[in-house]
Amino acid sequence: MLYIKCPYCGLRAQKEFSYGGDATVKRPNINEEVPSEDWDNFVYMRKSPRGKHIELWQHIAGCRQWIKVQRDTATHEIFQTAKVTEEIR
Template identity: 75%
Template sequence: MLHIKCPHCGMRSQNEFSYGGDASVKRPELNKEISDEEWDNFVYNRKSLRGKHLELWQHLSGCRQWIKVERDTATHEIFNTYKADEEIS
């Protein structure tokens, strides 16, 4: 079970969180004309990387905040966690 540092609450066990997918995906703006390809990339196409991955988790049984977690998908090492609105360098 992973040990995830919620930027709001501190270290918590994985079973308090739910996984939310790739955090680098940006939703296209509303009312903007975009190609099918762009839309498909937003809705469906994911790389399923091996290695460092920026992903979303929600602290469901805690503060209910969506957070960003930088995690290695192969080793499960967590490098850093960020608040939803935090700039990631």
């Protein structure tokens, strides 16, 4: 079980969190024309890297904040966590 440092609450067990996918995906702006290729990329296309990955987790059984977690998908090592408004590296 992973040990994830919530930037708001501190180190907590994985079972308090819910996984939320790739954190580097950016939603096209609302009320703006979006080329369909960009839209398809946003909705469907995800990388599945082996190694470092910045992902979203939500502290659902805690403060309910969505957070960023930089994790190694192969070893589960967590390098850094941050608020969603903060940049990771």
